[in-house]
Amino acid sequence: MASGAGWSLTIRRMTVTILLFASLAEAAGTRRLELAAEPGDTVASVRDRVVSAHPQLARFVPTLMVAVDEVYATDDDPVPPGATVALIPPVSGG
Amino acid sequence: MLVRVTDLPLDVNEAISAVETPSAGAVNVFLGVVRDNNLGRRVGHLVYDAYPSMAERVMRELGEEAIEKFGILDYAIFHRTGKLAIGEASLLVTISSGHRGESFEAGHWLVNSIKKRVPVWKKEVWEDGEEWIEGPESLGIQQAPASMR
Numbered sequence: 001m002a003s004g005a006g007w008s009l010t011i012r013r014m015t016v017t018i019l020l021f022a023s024l025a026e027a028a029g030t031r032r033l034e035l036a037a038e039p040g041d042t043v044a045s046v047r048d049r050v051v052s053a054h055p056q057l058a059r060f061v062p063t064l065m066v067a068v069d070e071v072y073a074t075d076d077d078p079v080p081p082g083a084t085v086a087l088i089p090p091v092s093g094g
Numbered sequence: 095m096l097v098r099v100t101d102l103p104l105d106v107n108e109a110i111s112a113v114e115t116p117s118a119g120a121v122n123v124f125l126g127v128v129r130d131n132n133l134g135r136r137v138g139h140l141v142y143d144a145y146p147s148m149a150e151r152v153m154r155e156l157g158e159e160a161i162e163k164f165g166i167l168d169y170a171i172f173h174r175t176g177k178l179a180i181g182e183a184s185l186l187v188t189i190s191s192g193h194r195g196e197s198f199e200a201g202h203w204l205v206n207s208i209k210k211r212v213p214v215w216k217k218e219v220w221e222d223g224e225e226w227i228e229g230p231e232s233l234g235i236q237q238a239p240a241s242m243r
Contacts, residue, residue, distance in 0.1 A: 019145065021143050021144075021145055021213065021215060022143045022215035022217070022226045023215075023226040023228070025143070026226070063228065063229075067145075067148055067213070070145075070147060070148040070151050086145055086148065086213070088145070088213050089215065089226070089228055090228040090229035090230075091209070091210065091211065091212060091213055091214060091215060091229070091230065092209075092214070092215050092216045092226075092227040092228060092229060092230060093142070093144070093149075093173055093184075093185065093208060093209060093212050093213075093214025093215065093216065094126045094184065094185045094205065094208055094209040094214075094230065
Protein backbone atom coordinates (compact mmCIF):
# COMPACT_ATOMS: atom_id res chain seq x y z
CA MET A 1 0.00 0.00 0.00
CA ALA A 2 2.61 2.49 1.11
CA SER A 3 4.80 1.81 -1.92
CA GLY A 4 1.80 2.32 -4.21
CA ALA A 5 1.22 5.77 -2.73
CA GLY A 6 4.93 6.49 -3.14
CA TRP A 7 4.81 5.63 -6.80
CA SER A 8 1.87 7.89 -7.57
CA LEU A 9 3.59 10.75 -5.74
CA THR A 10 6.77 10.21 -7.75
CA ILE A 11 4.90 10.25 -11.04
CA ARG A 12 2.96 13.36 -10.10
CA ARG A 13 6.11 15.27 -9.21
CA MET A 14 7.58 14.66 -12.67
CA THR A 15 4.72 16.17 -14.62
CA VAL A 16 2.80 19.39 -15.13
CA THR A 17 -0.95 19.13 -15.73
CA ILE A 18 -2.37 21.49 -18.35
CA LEU A 19 -6.07 22.40 -18.28
CA LEU A 20 -7.83 23.73 -21.37
CA PHE A 21 -11.25 25.35 -21.55
CA ALA A 22 -13.83 26.68 -23.97
CA SER A 23 -12.31 27.61 -27.37
CA LEU A 24 -8.91 26.09 -26.50
CA ALA A 25 -10.40 22.78 -25.43
CA GLU A 26 -12.31 22.57 -28.70
CA ALA A 27 -9.24 23.47 -30.77
CA ALA A 28 -7.04 20.93 -28.97
CA GLY A 29 -9.72 18.24 -28.79
CA THR A 30 -9.01 17.69 -25.10
CA ARG A 31 -9.46 19.44 -21.76
CA ARG A 32 -6.36 18.03 -20.11
CA LEU A 33 -2.74 17.35 -21.05
CA GLU A 34 0.25 16.05 -19.11
CA LEU A 35 3.72 17.43 -19.81
CA ALA A 36 7.04 16.26 -18.46
CA ALA A 37 8.29 18.89 -16.00
CA GLU A 38 11.61 20.53 -16.91
CA PRO A 39 13.99 22.17 -14.43
CA GLY A 40 13.38 25.91 -14.23
CA ASP A 41 9.96 25.75 -15.88
CA THR A 42 8.05 29.03 -16.07
CA VAL A 43 4.60 29.95 -17.31
CA ALA A 44 6.14 30.96 -20.65
CA SER A 45 8.22 27.79 -21.09
CA VAL A 46 5.29 25.51 -20.30
CA ARG A 47 2.96 27.43 -22.59
CA ASP A 48 5.55 27.26 -25.40
CA ARG A 49 5.82 23.46 -25.06
CA VAL A 50 2.05 23.11 -25.17
CA VAL A 51 1.90 25.20 -28.34
CA SER A 52 4.75 23.23 -29.94
CA ALA A 53 2.83 20.02 -29.35
CA HIS A 54 -0.49 21.57 -30.42
CA PRO A 55 0.27 24.26 -33.02
CA GLN A 56 -3.44 24.94 -33.52
CA LEU A 57 -3.33 26.70 -30.10
CA ALA A 58 -0.77 29.31 -31.24
CA ARG A 59 -3.43 31.79 -32.37
CA PHE A 60 -4.83 31.98 -28.81
CA VAL A 61 -1.53 32.95 -27.16
CA PRO A 62 -1.76 36.77 -27.62
CA THR A 63 -4.90 37.01 -25.46
CA LEU A 64 -4.25 34.08 -23.13
CA MET A 65 -4.11 34.35 -19.36
CA VAL A 66 -2.45 31.59 -17.34
CA ALA A 67 -3.18 30.36 -13.83
CA VAL A 68 -0.77 28.22 -11.83
CA ASP A 69 -2.57 26.16 -9.18
CA GLU A 70 -5.68 28.37 -9.55
CA VAL A 71 -3.89 31.72 -9.20
CA TYR A 72 -3.39 34.08 -12.16
CA ALA A 73 0.31 34.20 -13.06
CA THR A 74 2.64 36.06 -15.42
CA ASP A 75 5.13 34.74 -17.97
CA ASP A 76 8.13 34.67 -15.61
CA ASP A 77 6.37 32.96 -12.71
CA PRO A 78 7.79 29.52 -11.87
CA VAL A 79 5.88 26.32 -12.56
CA PRO A 80 6.96 23.69 -10.04
CA PRO A 81 6.76 19.97 -10.87
CA GLY A 82 3.29 18.70 -10.01
CA ALA A 83 1.65 22.07 -10.68
CA THR A 84 -1.62 22.50 -12.54
CA VAL A 85 -1.41 25.13 -15.27
CA ALA A 86 -4.67 26.45 -16.72
CA LEU A 87 -4.68 28.21 -20.08
CA ILE A 88 -7.44 30.80 -19.81
CA PRO A 89 -8.87 32.59 -22.85
CA PRO A 90 -10.54 35.98 -22.17
CA VAL A 91 -13.37 35.23 -19.74
CA SER A 92 -16.98 35.87 -20.67
CA GLY A 93 -19.09 34.72 -17.75
CA GLY A 94 -22.08 36.47 -16.28
CA MET B 95 -20.01 34.08 2.00
CA LEU B 96 -21.43 31.38 -0.21
CA VAL B 97 -20.02 30.75 -3.70
CA ARG B 98 -20.94 28.01 -6.15
CA VAL B 99 -20.43 26.89 -9.73
CA THR B 100 -23.18 24.44 -10.64
CA ASP B 101 -24.90 22.89 -13.64
CA LEU B 102 -28.25 23.00 -11.79
CA PRO B 103 -30.77 25.86 -11.95
CA LEU B 104 -29.88 28.70 -9.57
CA ASP B 105 -32.04 28.99 -6.43
CA VAL B 106 -32.80 32.63 -5.66
CA ASN B 107 -34.34 31.87 -2.27
CA GLU B 108 -31.28 29.93 -1.18
CA ALA B 109 -29.01 32.83 -2.18
CA ILE B 110 -31.20 35.30 -0.25
CA SER B 111 -31.32 33.08 2.86
CA ALA B 112 -27.54 32.73 2.72
CA VAL B 113 -26.97 36.47 3.22
CA GLU B 114 -29.80 37.31 5.65
CA THR B 115 -28.62 38.64 8.98
CA PRO B 116 -30.39 40.68 11.70
CA SER B 117 -28.22 43.78 11.18
CA ALA B 118 -29.04 44.00 7.44
CA GLY B 119 -31.41 46.70 6.25
CA ALA B 120 -31.08 45.74 2.60
CA VAL B 121 -30.69 42.60 0.51
CA ASN B 122 -29.86 43.24 -3.12
CA VAL B 123 -30.49 40.49 -5.69
CA PHE B 124 -28.96 40.44 -9.17
CA LEU B 125 -29.80 37.89 -11.84
CA GLY B 126 -27.89 37.68 -15.12
CA VAL B 127 -30.31 36.12 -17.60
CA VAL B 128 -29.82 34.56 -21.03
CA ARG B 129 -30.99 37.03 -23.69
CA ASP B 130 -32.37 36.03 -27.08
CA ASN B 131 -30.12 38.41 -29.03
CA ASN B 132 -26.57 39.75 -29.03
CA LEU B 133 -24.96 42.24 -31.41
CA GLY B 134 -27.92 41.94 -33.74
CA ARG B 135 -27.94 38.15 -33.94
CA ARG B 136 -30.68 35.86 -32.67
CA VAL B 137 -29.31 33.61 -29.95
CA GLY B 138 -30.83 30.13 -29.65
CA HIS B 139 -29.17 29.17 -26.39
CA LEU B 140 -25.89 29.55 -24.50
CA VAL B 141 -23.40 26.97 -23.30
CA TYR B 142 -21.22 27.91 -20.32
CA ASP B 143 -17.86 26.34 -19.57
CA ALA B 144 -15.94 27.00 -16.34
CA TYR B 145 -12.87 26.14 -14.33
CA PRO B 146 -15.05 25.44 -11.30
CA SER B 147 -12.52 25.26 -8.47
CA MET B 148 -10.68 28.41 -9.57
CA ALA B 149 -13.95 30.19 -10.39
CA GLU B 150 -15.16 29.61 -6.84
CA ARG B 151 -11.82 30.77 -5.46
CA VAL B 152 -11.93 34.01 -7.48
CA MET B 153 -15.60 34.59 -6.57
CA ARG B 154 -14.69 34.30 -2.90
CA GLU B 155 -11.76 36.71 -3.30
CA LEU B 156 -14.03 39.25 -5.01
CA GLY B 157 -16.72 38.83 -2.36
CA GLU B 158 -14.20 39.42 0.42
CA GLU B 159 -12.90 42.47 -1.46
CA ALA B 160 -16.47 43.81 -1.66
CA ILE B 161 -16.81 43.45 2.11
CA GLU B 162 -13.63 45.49 2.61
CA LYS B 163 -14.39 48.07 -0.09
CA PHE B 164 -18.08 48.71 0.53
CA GLY B 165 -18.72 47.46 4.06
CA ILE B 166 -21.38 45.00 3.00
CA LEU B 167 -22.35 42.31 5.51
CA ASP B 168 -22.52 39.17 3.39
CA TYR B 169 -22.62 37.92 -0.20
CA ALA B 170 -23.60 34.87 -2.23
CA ILE B 171 -22.41 34.30 -5.80
CA PHE B 172 -23.71 31.43 -7.94
CA HIS B 173 -22.77 30.79 -11.56
CA ARG B 174 -24.39 28.16 -13.70
CA THR B 175 -22.66 26.02 -16.36
CA GLY B 176 -23.81 23.82 -19.22
CA LYS B 177 -26.62 24.52 -21.69
CA LEU B 178 -28.95 27.39 -20.75
CA ALA B 179 -32.15 28.34 -22.54
CA ILE B 180 -33.34 31.90 -23.18
CA GLY B 181 -34.62 33.42 -19.94
CA GLU B 182 -32.66 31.14 -17.60
CA ALA B 183 -30.38 32.69 -14.97
CA SER B 184 -26.65 32.22 -15.52
CA LEU B 185 -25.39 34.44 -12.67
CA LEU B 186 -26.95 35.11 -9.28
CA VAL B 187 -25.47 37.59 -6.80
CA THR B 188 -27.07 38.51 -3.49
CA ILE B 189 -25.66 41.07 -1.08
CA SER B 190 -26.80 42.14 2.37
CA SER B 191 -25.83 45.46 3.91
CA GLY B 192 -26.85 47.82 6.69
CA HIS B 193 -28.35 50.31 4.24
CA ARG B 194 -29.31 50.11 0.56
CA GLY B 195 -26.50 52.28 -0.81
CA GLU B 196 -23.63 49.88 -0.11
CA SER B 197 -25.46 46.90 -1.55
CA PHE B 198 -26.24 48.68 -4.83
CA GLU B 199 -22.66 49.94 -5.22
CA ALA B 200 -21.13 46.64 -4.22
CA GLY B 201 -23.49 44.76 -6.54
CA HIS B 202 -22.48 46.83 -9.55
CA TRP B 203 -18.78 46.47 -8.75
CA LEU B 204 -19.06 42.77 -7.99
CA VAL B 205 -20.92 41.84 -11.18
CA ASN B 206 -18.48 43.85 -13.31
CA SER B 207 -15.53 42.24 -11.53
CA ILE B 208 -16.98 38.74 -11.90
CA LYS B 209 -17.32 39.28 -15.65
CA LYS B 210 -13.68 40.37 -15.89
CA ARG B 211 -11.96 37.92 -13.53
CA VAL B 212 -13.86 34.68 -12.97
CA PRO B 213 -12.80 31.84 -15.31
CA VAL B 214 -16.17 31.17 -16.96
CA TRP B 215 -16.90 31.27 -20.70
CA LYS B 216 -20.06 31.45 -22.75
CA LYS B 217 -20.68 30.06 -26.20
CA GLU B 218 -23.46 31.59 -28.26
CA VAL B 219 -25.35 29.08 -30.36
CA TRP B 220 -27.32 30.50 -33.28
CA GLU B 221 -29.48 28.81 -35.89
CA ASP B 222 -26.57 28.74 -38.33
CA GLY B 223 -23.47 28.47 -36.16
CA GLU B 224 -21.83 29.00 -32.81
CA GLU B 225 -18.96 30.94 -31.28
CA TRP B 226 -17.14 31.15 -27.96
CA ILE B 227 -17.38 34.71 -26.69
CA GLU B 228 -14.02 36.13 -25.63
CA GLY B 229 -13.90 38.92 -23.08
CA PRO B 230 -16.61 40.53 -20.96
CA GLU B 231 -19.37 42.34 -22.79
CA SER B 232 -19.43 46.11 -22.52
CA LEU B 233 -20.23 46.68 -18.90
CA GLY B 234 -23.63 48.13 -18.20
CA ILE B 235 -23.71 50.30 -21.33
CA GLN B 236 -24.75 49.77 -24.93
CA GLN B 237 -23.13 46.79 -26.64
CA ALA B 238 -19.97 47.60 -28.56
CA PRO B 239 -20.14 46.91 -32.29
CA ALA B 240 -18.59 43.62 -33.40
CA SER B 241 -15.58 45.44 -34.87
CA MET B 242 -14.58 46.63 -31.38
CA ARG B 243 -14.68 43.25 -29.66
